[in-house]
Structure formats: structure tokens, C-alpha cells
Amino acid sequence: MNWLLDLTPDEWNAVRLSIKVATVAMIASLPPGILIALVLARGQFWGKTLLNGLVHLPLILPPVVTGYLLLLSFGRRGPAGAFLAEHFGIVFSFRWTGAALACGVMGFPLMVRAIRLSIEAVDRRIEAAAGTLGANPLWVFGTITLPLILPGLIAGAILSFAKAMGEFGATITFVSNIPNETQTLPSAIYTFTQVPGGDAGALRLTLISIVISMAALIASEVLARRVGKRMDIE
């Protein structure tokens, strides 16, 4: 069993980096995820179908295509990349931040779907009741809508995290496979499979991958159940 836990520093880095990238991708996606889900669930406007399609694009495009599009727009010479680098000092290309961006984009449709479904399930008449008690729309959202969609929010966040942990195609296309910078677990496993004698390392990382994903899934189940019990919705 020793060979299993005895990770090399590079392998440890891949594990740590993966968790960091997935966590950042999940947290950064939440605010825009909630906003877009809200707009899609409640908004009535021209171009809603288009927005919906755009959000779902990463789900249906080959990941390599998404990664390449990110490279074109957020790369050093891409319009968005150049703008962000110049005005905010945020650089994505060949950095771990780029890996987080790629993972966030790939997980975004999953997150938006989960949140949107839970928003659509909220009884708007309860929100109206809160309004008659003096709460303005922002307060209604914070005190009524947000707590009621919490289970969907958790589910969406965990889906996004899990997707980020497994993301490979878009990440490697956008930010390559640089150890200690952009080499996440899937990239590291891929690298191991490409070199002779890398089987043990690949297997170690594979098992770790499984453990982390399972842990995230179980955590979300437990959290969602606890929230559900607290609310006791009929």
C-alpha cells in the first residue's frame, strides 16, 4: 500500500493545483451563475433562446473547440485577454488562473441548469407575500428566494466543482500542461500514460481523483439533505 500514498512532489502539486483550480472555478462561477439562472428562469426578453444556447454551448461543443475559443479571446493577443492584462493585470494564458477559467466555463451550463430549475420551483406568491410585508425586491431575493433555492445552489456548485476536477480538453488546449502551473490531475494522469513506467503514478492519481470526486458528491448530498430538513418544505 505504501506506493499508493507515497506521492512525488510533482504529483502532490497536481493534486493541490486541481483542488485550487476547481474551488476557484466554482466560487467565481456562482455569482454569474445565479444571475444568468435568474434571468433565464424569470426574464421575458428578446434573445432569451440565444442566451440559453450560448450558456449551453460548452456542453455540446468538443472541449478542444471551447479551449481554442478561449485561447483566441483570452490569450495574450486575444481581445478580452489583452484588455484584462492591460487594465487589471489579470493574465490567463499559461497560468493556473486560465485553467480555472476553462474549468469554470465548462462547468457553467451544469451550474446554471441546477440553479435555474430550483428558481423555477420557488413559489412566487410567497415572494409577493414578503413584498406586502415591506421587503423590497433585493431583500425578498436575499431572505426568501436565496434560502429557498439553497439546495439547488449546492447541487449546482458541486456539479461545477466535479466538472472542474475532471476537465481536460479545454484546459490543455487553452493553458497547456505545465507542471506546477497548469498541470491539473487529468493532465498529470495523461502525462504519466505517455511515459514508460508511468503506470503506478497514473493509478495513484486516478484513485485520488475518484476519492476527491466521491467526497464532493457525498458532501453535497449531506448538505442538501440537511438544508432540506431544516426547511421542511411540504
Add this chain to the structure above:
Amino acid sequence: MTVVVDISHRLGDFEIDARFESAGRLTALFGPSGSGKTTLINMIAGLIRPDKGRIEADGRVLVDTDAGLFVPKHKRRIGMVFQDARLFPHMSVASNLRYGRWFTPTVERYASMSAVVDLLGIGPLLDRRPAKLSGGEKQRVAIGRALLASPRLLLMDEPLASLDEARKAEILPYIERLRDETKIPIVYVSHSISEVVRLASDVVVLAQGKVAATGPTGTIMQRLDLLPTEERGEGGAVLDTAVLRHDEAFGMTVLGSAAGDIRVPLLATPAGAPVRLRIRARDVMIATEQPTGLSALNILPGTIVAIEPGEGPTVEIAVDCNGATVLARITEQSRQTLNLGLGRNVYAVVKTVSFDRANTSAGLPVEADG
């Protein structure tokens, strides 16, 4: 406190064009389902924006489409109790009750938690979740939640409609206390005559989106033609009476009214207390001379002041009994046989057993204010 509504609004094929003004303690918006009552109350609450018109409450203009004015619901300070209580499922009863307080400026808070909890008898429920409450309990909490926001006006949209008879009987006394013990004016939507007679000081009758009549409850309830067809059998005169004494031996209560003493089954109301009595027109017989050898205990002498054709073979006869009007519904055949005409002196006869809980209720205290 006056509520002024003058709006027109179109909902698909249905058109509402209503205008009324009420300064009553509890104003009932009364009419059959589909008459537009709920739409109107939602407009007062700010949940629906009328196409055109003006709404005013307590001298404050809430809606004026000509001036482009629409005060959003959270700025109106108008409490609303919905038919389905709409409690917040993720909060305890206590948190539900406190919700509106956050948004009420401190100087305008007049409702205190302990007073409201006492008034509605919800003390034992405070730690519970809404899902663990019965329908009647939910509705009481919903009333408390609206009250604790210290509203200027309280709207109630058929708060009893989704409850069974036992639950209704459980809540009605609380609404009576609300009407009599607080100063908040109430607008109450209902399609039930017994609720309206029991609770309302004033009635606005709606039919097909239009106001058919407005006025004090006693006056409106005598206009049988205004009542929805399915409720017409429930219509009749409303008398404000007071308990004279209880006849424990026979299990009866004697009520004093302008028309004379009226015996009803024993009430729990103490002597001297006001009781509002509804005498269904279909329960009243007319005799042309003082009847003898009759089991009915209530025989009220009076004069016929109106005869209106009723539905089918019936006519409706209004008898003025010393200032109080009693309505009788009899057949046209009886009217002709007895040769009843305007000005004729007759006796209105009512059996004591025709009164039940649904048509005797705590009356409005007689002292007049706001």
C-alpha cells in the same frame, strides 16, 4: 381612514370597472367567484397594476395612472392575508411573525409581538415550522405576520375559504377581536353571506366586475336581488340586538331588538352584550292576524313596506317592525290568498329553531368612531 378605489382593468375577456369608497371598520368586498373581488384587493395591495384609475388609502394616493403614479407594494404599508397563508417555509413561526418588523420604521411600529401573539392565541406555535401547522393555525400566524408589520390597512382575501367548518369556527372569533380591539381598518373579501353578516360593518357588492351596491351591512343584506343566486337562500334581514336574559330552563336566549323580543337557542354571550342576528327571509312566515295555537315563539307585529317579485313562484315582502325591517319570502299564491298589499298590518313569524350559530354572532360594539 377611507379607502377610495376607482379603476378599470381588463383581464383577457373579463373587464373590471369598479368605483367605491369606504370608511368602515371592516369593509367586505362581496360577490360570487369571478366577480373581480380578488383582483380588486390585489390592486389595493399593489400586486396588480390597474390599466387605468386611482386608488387612495388614508388620504395617500397609491395609484394614479393619469399622473403615472404607482407606489410599489413594499412601500404601501398595507398588510395582506392570503387565502393560502403563504407562510415562509424556511422560517419558524416566530421568524415569520417578525419578518415585517424589519421593514417598518421604528416610529411607525404600533403592533407588539406579545399583544399579537395573545390576540391570536399562537403562543404555543412560535418554535414550530409552517409545515407542522394545521390550516387554521397557519391562517392565524398569517394574520399575526401581517399585523406585526404595523400596517395602515389590513386586507384579507377569503382567509377562511380553504378551511373546513370547524377551522372556520376556530378563526372567526379572532377576526372579530381583530375588528373590535385594534384600530386597523380591514378590507375583507368573501363570497359567504354568513361571514359578511358576522364580520362586516360595510359591504361593497360586486357582480361581473362592477360595483352593484355599497352601504352598511344591514341595508345591503335586505336587498335580496343583490345576492349571488347560490347564496340567495341565505339572504335576509340583519338586526342589531342585545342579550336581555338567558332562559336556562328552556335553553334559550332572549334578544331585545326594535322589532320586539326574539328568542334564539342559548348563546354564550353575556347579558347586555350586542348580538347581530340574521333572519333568513325563507325562515319567516307572514300572518294577517295574531296567530294562536302556533309553536313558533317569535311573533313580530309590523307593516308591509315593500313587495318585490322574487325568483320563480316567490315574492319577497319587507315588514317594518317598529323601525327594524324583517324580510319574508313567501309564494305568490300565499300573497294573493292573504291579499297582502302595501301598508297592511301583519305579523312576521320566526321559529326559534331556525336560528343557528351561522346567523348569530357577536355584534359590532355600538360606540361609533373612526
